[in-house]
Amino acid sequence: MKPHLSEGANCHNCGAIVSGNFCAACGQGTTLHVASAREFLHEFIGHYIALEGKLWQSLALLLFRPGRLTTEYIAGRRARYVQPLRIYLTFSILFFALLKFGPHQLIEKDALASQTTTASEPGKVRVTTNLGTINPAWEARVHQIAAMPKSQSIGLFKSIFFSYVPYVMFLLMPVFALYLKLLYLGSGRHYGEHMLFALHSNAFAFLMLGLIQSVPWTWLNTALMLWLLAYLPVAMQRVYGGRKLATGVRWAVLMSIYVITAAAVITGTLFAASVVF
Numbered sequence: 445m446k447p448h449l450s451e452g453a454n455c456h457n458c459g460a461i462v463s464g465n466f467c468a469a470c471g472q473g474t475t476l477h478v479a480s481a482r483e484f485l486h487e488f489i490g491h492y493i494a495l496e497g498k499l500w501q502s503l504a505l506l507l508f509r510p511g512r513l514t515t516e517y518i519a520g521r522r523a524r525y526v527q528p529l530r531i532y533l534t535f536s537i538l539f540f541a542l543l544k545f546g547p548h549q550l551i552e553k554d555a556l557a558s559q560t561t562t563a564s565e566p567g568k569v570r571v572t573t574n575l576g577t578i579n580p581a582w583e584a585r586v587h588q589i590a591a592m593p594k595s596q597s598i599g600l601f602k603s604i605f606f607s608y609v610p611y612v613m614f615l616l617m618p619v620f621a622l623y624l625k626l627l628y629l630g631s632g633r634h635y636g637e638h639m640l641f642a643l644h645s646n647a648f649a650f651l652m653l654g655l656i657q658s659v660p661w662t663w664l665n666t667a668l669m670l671w672l673l674a675y676l677p678v679a680m681q682r683v684y685g686g687r688k689l690a691t692g693v694r695w696a697v698l699m700s701i702y703v704i705t706a707a708a709v710i711t712g713t714l715f716a717a718s719v720v721f
Contacts, residue, residue, distance in 0.1 A: 502526040506648050510675050511682030514641045518683075528643040532617070535650040540610045542657045544602075585719045604717045612713050616706055617642050623701055627694045628684055641683055645676055 453474075455462050460469035467474065502525045505513040513525060526534075589597055617639065624638040652672040656665050677695040681688060 498524060498526050502531055506531070506644065506651070510648075511641075511644075511679035514637075514644050514679070514683050517640055517644075518637060528640055528647075532643040532647040532650075533614075535647045535654065536610060536613065539650040539654040539657070540606065542654050544606055546657055579720075582719050589718065600718065601714075604714055608713050608717050609710055612710055613646075613706070616702075616709065617646065619705060620646065620702055623698055627698060631684060633684070641679070645679055648672075648675060648679075 453462055454460065455467040455470065455472060455474070457472040458467065458470040460467055462468070462474050465474055466472065502513060505516065505525070516522075516525065517528065589600065592600070620642040621635060621638040624641060625633070625635055628638070649672065652668055652675075656668050656672075659665060659668070676699070677691055680695055681691045684691070
């Protein structure tokens with residue numbers, strides 16, 4: 445039997461007097477027991493992945509109706525869909541997991557295995573930098589990495605990449621939204637709306653890239669890549685309106701500056717993580 449708090453007892457969470465199956469003050473259930481493995485799994489799937497209905501409705505709009513999920517959220521129809529931050533985190537985590545452990549990894553295991561420790565002999569690598577004028581320790585670290593066997597340097601790169609880049613991409617979401625804000629100055633849109641669009645559009649990008657990473661058929665990969673390229677301007681048109689030519693120009697500017705920003709930030713992060721820290 446599962447112990448149940450009696451009428452007039454106090455909630456173990458907030459201390460309020462309870463009546464019924466749930467506390468009226470904080471919402472915690474009054475049936476108290478140690479959860480089984482099945483209940484833990486149900487909670488994870490039902491509440492964190494939102495698999496029971498919300499995920500499928502959100503996926504349908506995210507995949508096939510560019511910008512519609514954002515307009516639905518702005519219009520106040522939110523309870524039926526997965527929250528924007530959750531859907532972004534879900535697909536970004538899945539993408540980086542596929543990139544690390546999937547069939548087409550960033551660095552193939554076989555390629556690593558084929559590298560012997562004598563592939564790059566210490567002392568034969570020559571690297572010239574000006575880092576010594578800034579910090580001699582940085583230049584020493586660069587020479588140390590350059591002298592590593594290739595398999596070891598690749599392993600170091602993979603470790604740093606998967607330790608930092610997922611967080612970098614998440615922290616770039618406000619930058620993506622800021623660029624949208626600047627491109628649509630005078631539209632009356634609040635920054636939060638641009639942030640919402642950034643989360644949805646980047647969640648779609650991670651989902652598509654994850655599918656491209658997983659499917660083995662070239663023709664399907666090509667179709668997915670074309671849909672990925674076409675998706676953002678269509679979504680921008682639906683959410684922000686305006687002339688299609690103006691939307692196309694904004695899309696080109698947005699992608700140019702964002703790709704440059706992301707490349708610079710990721711490169712700087714990888715350098716700092718491997719050399720500076």
